[in-house]
Amino acid sequence: SDVLICEGIAKSYNRGKPNEITVLKGLDLTIPKGQVTALVAPSGAGKSTLLHIAGLLDTPDAGRVVIDGEDLTGARDGKRTAARREKLGFVYQFHHLLPEFSAAENIILPQLANGAGRADAEARAADLLGRVGLSARMDHRPSALSGGEQQRVAFCRALANAPSLLLADEPTGNLDPATSDTVFDVLMGLVRETGLSALIATHNMELAAKMDRVLRLENGALTEG
Ligand code: ADP
Numbered sequence: 216s217d218v219l220i221c222e223g224i225a226k227s228y229n230r231g232k233p234n235e236i237t238v239l240k241g242l243d244l245t246i247p248k249g250q251v252t253a254l255v256a257p258s259g260a261g262k263s264t265l266l267h268i269a270g271l272l273d274t275p276d277a278g279r280v281v282i283d284g285e286d287l288t289g290a291r292d293g294k295r296t297a298a299r300r301e302k303l304g305f306v307y308q309f310h311h312l313l314p315e316f317s318a319a320e321n322i323i324l325p326q327l328a329n330g331a332g333r334a335d336a337e338a339r340a341a342d343l344l345g346r347v348g349l350s351a352r353m354d355h356r357p358s359a360l361s362g363g364e365q366q367r368v369a370f371c372r373a374l375a376n377a378p379s380l381l382l383a384d385e386p387t388g389n390l391d392p393a394t395s396d397t398v399f400d401v402l403m404g405l406v407r408e409t410g411l412s413a414l415i416a417t418h419n420m421e422l423a424a425k426m427d428r429v430l431r432l433e434n435g436a437l438t439e440g
């Protein structure tokens with residue numbers, strides 16, 4: 216079964232104006248369950264636009280977005296927000312952790328917001344942080360953690376509600392190269408252990424080569440390899 220199907224996705228900005236720009240031109244993308252796909256794109260090619268559409272943060276001008284078998288293309292906002300919370304995990308270049316809360320609380324809070332009980336949420340946060348080697352850092356605030364550690368917490372938060380699909384935009388892009396490699400391996404370990412499906416945008420071809428498939432976004436469409 217497929218976790219994500221994007222079919223015939225078209226997207227332009229400034230439609231009907233002199234500065235209209237067509238970014239996606241009938242793009243197709245399918246992510247089977249358990250597959251980790253790299254998304255490689257030159258700057259300005261539409262990587263963020265595609266991730267926002269797949270992440271239900273923006274709507275295409277044409278085409279369908281199906282997540283876990285549910286067509287959410289024309290769904291109302293409440294349904295899209297619920298699907299984002301329950302089905303999707305997001306990781307960005309910058310972690311956006313809540314600065315006034317501990318690492319553990321940053322992973323517990325999204326679970327409580329999703330209806331989990333406190334004890335279960337605490338247990339899951341401890342389990343996830345343990346998997347990324349941060350058991351000893353659970354009670355630290357983000358500011359007391361290194362950049363690589365902060366990003367590892369962000370990965371755990373993305374997985375807090377056991378999403379079906381992880382969407383990541385340059386998840387190690389703000390780290391120095393050595394830290395980036397290590398932290399990326401931690402992310403891949405976490406994704407593999409949990410059987411998660413993922414779409415991970417990166418400029419780093421070495422990292423892309425560690426994934427199951429590499430897709431290149433160019434001229435509004437995807438090509439393999
Ligand atoms: P990438 O993430 O690959 O750098 P984006 O998806 O951010 O690319 O943007 C693709 C193109 O669409 C770029 O030329 C960008 O300037 C343009 N663009 C993105 N968002 C908007 C917007 N809200 N309004 C107008 N143009 C936009």
Ligand code: ADP
Nearest residue numbers: 267270272295296297299300303304305325328
């Ligand atoms: P709520 O306000 O109930 O948290 P949101 O729609 O803001 O609902 O958030 C749902 C999910 O979508 C969260 O995981 C959040 O990280 C993500 N999200 C919301 N808005 C954005 C955005 N502009 N860019 C990236 N991710 C977003």
